[in-house]
Amino acid sequence: MEQFLQQLTNGLAVGGIYALIALGYTMVYGVLKLINFAHGDLFTYGGYLGLTLLTSLLLQGRLGAVAGVLVLAAMVMGLVGLLGVILERAAYRPLRESPRLSAVVSALGASIFLQNALMLIYGARVQVYPEGILPQTAVSVLGLQIPLMRIVVALVSLVMMAALYLFVQKTKIGTAIRAAAIDQGAARLMGIDVNRVISLVFLIGPALGGAAGLLVGLYYGQVNFTMGWIYGMKAFTAAIIGGIGNIPGAMVGGLLLGVVEALGAAYVSVAWKDAIAFLVLILILIVRPTGLLGERVAEKV
Amino acid sequence: MKNAVRLALALVLGLTAVGTARAADTIKIGLMAPITGSWASEGQEMKRNVELLAAEQNARGGLLGKQVEVVVEDDGGDPRTASLAAQRLTTKGVVAVLGTYGSAVTEASQGIFDEARIIQVANGSTAVRLTEKGLKYLFRTCPRDDEQGRVGAATIERMKAKRIALLHDNSAYSKGLADEIHSLLKAKGANIVFFDALTPKEQDYSAILTKLKAAGPDVVFFTGYYPEAGLLLKQKKQMGWAVPFIGGDAINNPDLVKIAGKEAAAGFMFLSPPVPKDLDTPSAKAYVVSYQKKYGEAPASIYGVLAGDGFRVVAAAIEGSKSSAPDKIREYLVGRLKDFPGFTGRISFNGKGDRVGELYRVYKVDKDGGFVLQP
Numbered sequence: 001m002e003q004f005l006q007q008l009t010n011g012l013a014v015g016g017i018y019a020l021i022a023l024g025y026t027m028v029y030g031v032l033k034l035i036n037f038a039h040g041d042l043f044t045y046g047g048y049l050g051l052t053l054l055t056s057l058l059l060q061g062r063l064g065a066v067a068g069v070l071v072l073a074a075m076v077m078g079l080v081g082l083l084g085v086i087l088e089r090a091a092y093r094p095l096r097e098s099p100r101l102s103a104v105v106s107a108l109g110a111s112i113f114l115q116n117a118l119m120l121i122y123g124a125r126v127q128v129y130p131e132g133i134l135p136q137t138a139v140s141v142l143g144l145q146i147p148l149m150r151i152v153v154a155l156v157s158l159v160m161m162a163a164l165y166l167f168v169q170k171t172k173i174g175t176a177i178r179a180a181a182i183d184q185g186a187a188r189l190m191g192i193d194v195n196r197v198i199s200l201v202f203l204i205g206p207a208l209g210g211a212a213g214l215l216v217g218l219y220y221g222q223v224n225f226t227m228g229w230i231y232g233m234k235a236f237t238a239a240i241i242g243g244i245g246n247i248p249g250a251m252v253g254g255l256l257l258g259v260v261e262a263l264g265a266a267y268v269s270v271a272w273k274d275a276i277a278f279l280v281l282i283l284i285l286i287v288r289p290t291g292l293l294g295e296r297v298a299e300k301v
Numbered sequence: 302m303k304n305a306v307r308l309a310l311a312l313v314l315g316l317t318a319v320g321t322a323r324a325a326d327t328i329k330i331g332l333m334a335p336i337t338g339s340w341a342s343e344g345q346e347m348k349r350n351v352e353l354l355a356a357e358q359n360a361r362g363g364l365l366g367k368q369v370e371v372v373v374e375d376d377g378g379d380p381r382t383a384s385l386a387a388q389r390l391t392t393k394g395v396v397a398v399l400g401t402y403g404s405a406v407t408e409a410s411q412g413i414f415d416e417a418r419i420i421q422v423a424n425g426s427t428a429v430r431l432t433e434k435g436l437k438y439l440f441r442t443c444p445r446d447d448e449q450g451r452v453g454a455a456t457i458e459r460m461k462a463k464r465i466a467l468l469h470d471n472s473a474y475s476k477g478l479a480d481e482i483h484s485l486l487k488a489k490g491a492n493i494v495f496f497d498a499l500t501p502k503e504q505d506y507s508a509i510l511t512k513l514k515a516a517g518p519d520v521v522f523f524t525g526y527y528p529e530a531g532l533l534l535k536q537k538k539q540m541g542w543a544v545p546f547i548g549g550d551a552i553n554n555p556d557l558v559k560i561a562g563k564e565a566a567a568g569f570m571f572l573s574p575p576v577p578k579d580l581d582t583p584s585a586k587a588y589v590v591s592y593q594k595k596y597g598e599a600p601a602s603i604y605g606v607l608a609g610d611g612f613r614v615v616a617a618a619i620e621g622s623k624s625s626a627p628d629k630i631r632e633y634l635v636g637r638l639k640d641f642p643g644f645t646g647r648i649s650f651n652g653k654g655d656r657v658g659e660l661y662r663v664y665k666v667d668k669d670g671g672f673v674l675q676p
Contacts, residue, residue: 003515010507116337124341125601126528128559138541147539220504221535222560224528226339230502262508270509271471271498 005144007266008259013150015258016157020212021235022242022250023164024084024205030245031201032183033100037107038087040116040232042080042206047223048118051127052074065134066156073214080210081203088202093195111228118225126224129217137179149219156215160208161251168247177201181245237277241284243294252292256280325597327370328363328625330355330615331395331419333386333410334608335378335402339502342556343402346605347424348373349442351399353595354612362617363488376401380409391417397612397624402604404428405473411439418627420634422611425604428477432653438627440634440654442607442614442645444574446474447534449549450481456547457486457520466495466518468509470525478524478549501525506533507540515540526551530569531560538565547571550661553603554643558670567668572676574645574660576603579674585644603645610643617641 021043028036053059053075059068091110095103134152138145168174179187180197188194216231217223238257242249257277264276284292332351335344355371363369376383379398382403386636387410390398397420401407407426414421415436422433423441427449432439457465465486476498483496495516499509510533513521521544523530530552537546538561546569552572558566578589578599588609593599600606618633619625634650641648649657663675 003511006511007508010505010511013507014505097397119337119341124337124345126342126531126556126560128556138539146539216504220532221562222528222531224339224506226502227504230500231504265508266512269497270512271500273508274500 002143003266004169004263005142007262009144009146009150011259011262012255013153013258014259014261015255016154017212017216017231017254018160018235018257019251019254020157020215021209021231022238022254023161023247024209025236026240026242026244026247026250027177027201027205029239030247031177031198032092032103034092034103035107035236036092036205037104037232038091038110038114039205039209040228041111041118042084042228042237043209043213043216043231043235044118044225044228045083045114046076046080046210047217047227048122048127048213048225049079049210050214050217051129051223054133069134069218073211076205076214077209080213081207084202084206084209085199087206087249088199093198108253115225115228122225124225126222128222131221134218153215153219157212157278159210161247164204164208165247165251173200234277237281239293240291241281243288243291246291249291249293256292302407327368328365328619328635329370329372329393329395330612331372331374331390331393331398331400331526332608333374333376333383333390333398333400335406336373336375338378338382340378340402342374342554343425344378344601345602346602347400347402347608349596350592350600350609351472351612353592354609354616357591358612358616364471364616365623367624368398369616376410378403378406378408379545383407383409384413386410387500388415390414393421396619397422397615397630399608399615400424401426403472403474404431404477405612408473409507411436414438420615420627420630422615424608424611426474428473429481430463432655436654438631438654440609440611440614440650440656442643442648442656443550444464446478446481446655448659449478449572449661450485452663453478453522453543453547453549454485455480456570456572456663457482457491457522458489460520462519464516464518464520465496466513466516466521467493468495468513468521468523468525469498470501470529471498472501472525474551475524475526475549479522482519482522494520499525499529501529503529504532505536507536509533510537511538514540514544518544520545520547522547522549523552524549527554527557528560530571531557531566534561534565536571545570550574550603553664553672555601555670555672558666563668563670566666566670571664572661573664574603574607575662575674576606576645576672579662580644580646582644583641584642588644606644610648613643614638614641614648659666 024039059072091106095106138147176192176197180194184194238253239250242253259279260280261273265273334347355369359368372393374386376386383406399422402425404426407423415438420438426442427446429445429447467479470474530548548571550573552571618630622629622633639649651657664672665675667673
């Protein structure tokens with residue numbers, strides 16, 4: 001039982017990161033019907049930019065631990081969001097009217113470009129965050145030793161997801177995003193500037209991905225330029241499990257994927273962990289081809 | 302159709318002719334290395350070592366009175382890219398190719414070089430089967446996994462561990478080494494309580510560590526690479542678990558300590574060929590100094606230095622046999638090169654192209670993050 005609970009928390013921590021990245025995939029897909037393969041690399045940029053800002057600005061010393069990390073997170077999210085907007089302008093907008101395949105190829109190209117640019121700027125070696133930025137204490141919950149950072153990671157992802165959900169559901173701009181997702185032409189007739197909506201989506205999605213990258217850097221202590229690939233793959237899977245285009249679906253899918261992986265590793269085989277996770281994906285898609293929460297087409301974003 | 306074939310033939314012949322004509326001015330030595338991809342840091346070190354040594358060779362007057370030119374091709378650490386890189390190298394008139402790092406990558410290219418009669422000196426490909434195929438022109442400066450397996454099993458036995466866990470990452474190298482140790486220990490009746498694989502390139506290994514801990518081993522042998530080893534050590538410490546970890550030669554990289562943190566890395570042991578700082582020959586010491594002068598840091602990876610040793614044995618063979626013909630080079634490397642003073646120890650090759658002699662040492666990470674050679 002204790003091992004089960006321990007593995008459950010392991011899975012939730014990993015799943016929280018997957019969910020944050022999955023939001024970017026799902027938002028872009030909802031509005032543009034495009035799978036933004038470069039999203040995993042934007043996540044990596046979050047990790048690297050966080051490291052650079054952290055070591056060059058010395059926010060910790062000036063603002064204290066908590067405020068320093070919050071300012072750092074805001075800066076990283078802003079910069080990665082900006083990068084997302086530039087990416088959309090440069091790689092996707094010129095292909096808006098082209099067949100969808102062209103945009104997918106452009107996305108793959110953007111991914112390779114971003115990854116190799118990162119390698120050329122920072123070098124191929126692993127980059128390491130300075131030690132002791134955040135307290136390494138463990139909290140005892142129900143007899144389990146859970147690192148404090150793990151709880152912080154899970155909470156931060158949940159808060160961000162909830163904020164995004166409320167933003168999209170309750171605000172006027174959120175309504176515009178949903179309208180553009182349903183029918184771009186009709187949204188334009190209603191006076192919605194669809195290009196601005198798309199830019200906004202490419203600001204929010206990558207900003208959340210960048211935040212996930214920063215969390216990974218702060219928690220695991222190291223970033224490498226290829227890490228976006230595997231996280232991107234998993235997050236994309238999570239988005240599909242939950243129903244691509246659906247924001248709560250991405251959250252559920254991410255957490256579920258993390259937990260299935262951890263429990264699969266614990267009770268079947270570590271080597272088969274990914275195979276089990278993808279088997280679950282296939283089973284879900286057989287029963288529900290649109291994903292767990294993907295049926296309400298009219299509301300997807 | 303016939304004309305097309307003739308045209309193609311003429312083109313190929315033409316290209317070969319151009320290749321040989323160019324080869325007359327310089328001696329070209331190829332380097333096939335993972336310049337990009339997930340092993341890019343290893344590949345870039347290989348390039349640094351070989352380019353530095355080539356420049357030094359040229360400053361001494363080159364080889365056979367000609368300048369040495371290094372032709373670099375990127376294999377991306379990927380077998381498919383490697384076969385294309387190998388084919389490009391065969392058209393460039395190189396007399397020998399150094400590299401590459403990964404066993405699966407060398408395997409994808411070794412047939413191409415053998416057919417083209419080009420000497421290949423691998424530097425990090427330790428899988429046993431590579432040299433068991435009877436390929437005439439393949440050599441390697443790194444040792445083989447069966448030797449590493451023997452040393453690994455002996456180290457575990459010396460630790461008097463009763464319950465042993467083996468963890469690999471499912472790559473050709475890592476699984477091969479784990480299987481080797483597994484069968485050696487099993488034959489001696491050891492109790493192996495855990496034998497499984499992790500997925501490389503992930504960040505979170507707490508699920509695996511939780512499961513490992515439940516199996517209750519006295520020692521864990523991880524046969525994978527340093528990024529995963531570093532994360533395992535770091536997360537093991539966060540869990541408050543004190544079991545000793547041992548690793549294979551793919552963990553010999555200072556970045557291990559950076560990733561794990563000094564505290565978590567202290568006490569970790571791994572097998573490796575000796576690193577330059579532990580060799581007391583004057584040539585190795587001088588080399589580390591000149592490397593530091595050129596690049597601002599000491600060589601980080603042993604595999605870069607092994608690629609450098611590959612360059613030096615090829616250069617010695619070309620000078621010694623006064624020829625750049627592949628058969629002459631092979632003849633020299635197998636028959637006449639004995640106890641060549643390499644940076645990583647004395648180098649001789651057997652008829653299969655494998656390096657002879659005991660190479661593996663046991664290293665331990667001290668509390669300052671240094672790699673200390675164990676007696």
